[in-house]
Amino acid sequence: QVYLQESGPGLVKPSETLSLRCTVSGGSISGSSYHWGWIRQPPGKGLEWIGSIYYSGKTYYNPSLTRRVTISVDTSKNQFSLKLSSLTAADTAVYYCARLYNYGTDSWGQGTLVTVSS
Amino acid sequence: DIRMTQSPSTVSASVGDRVTLTCRASQNIGNWLAWYQQKAGEAPKLLIYKASSLERGAPSRFSGRGSGTEFTLTITSLQPEDYATYHCQQYDSQSNSYSFGQGTKVDMK
Secondary structure, eight states: OOEEEEESOSEEOTTSOEEEEEEEESSOSOOSSOEEEEEEEOTTSOOEEEEEEOTTSOEEEOTTTTTTEEEEEETTTTEEEEEEOSOOGGGOEEEEEEEEETTEEEEEOOOEEEEEOO | OOOEEEEOSEEEEOTTOOEEEEEEESSOOTTOEEEEEEOTTSOOEEEEETTTEEOTTSOTTEEEEEETTEEEEEESSOOGGGOEEEEEEEEETTTTEEEEOOOEEEEEO
């Protein structure tokens, strides 16, 4: 059983950059069969895939967010991270880190609420 | 981009009812379709993967069918713990990208 835990600020100002980290325990981040990714959910709305990364560092991003997103991985710490720039109120959401296979997302963090407000 | 559309947005049902939810893809995704259950304040849980395979630990009253562009999730006899929102997710093997439907809420009739 792998466990994922998000960490980062709960409140960020408009136009600033959000930085979140996901720590993976109970398993290695260095697996070739799956991605590590970020998914968000605005209050009362559906889920949105932000992007994913292989342990090798190869990244894949949602085309609607690609200009603002950077995902990186630190295999030595069993962590991966999200940076989302030029924030607006529309980026207010619960942010989940997750392990994604091509057939489904089998492990999720508990989620962290990020509010964009001055 | 592959767009996923779920219907209905909300379904009202009673305990014991058979409930069927639909998810449609904007283009052929083969069987790269997963279903999730999400309760308020919790992360989603994987129920069905590869369109019709039941995730280990998920109750057998949940079943998935479909391929290509049209998929269904059926709950054969709704239980009190099944009141939740259900999401479908596709995987695009050409771009290594994912997308979700907007969700279907199952609430009490």
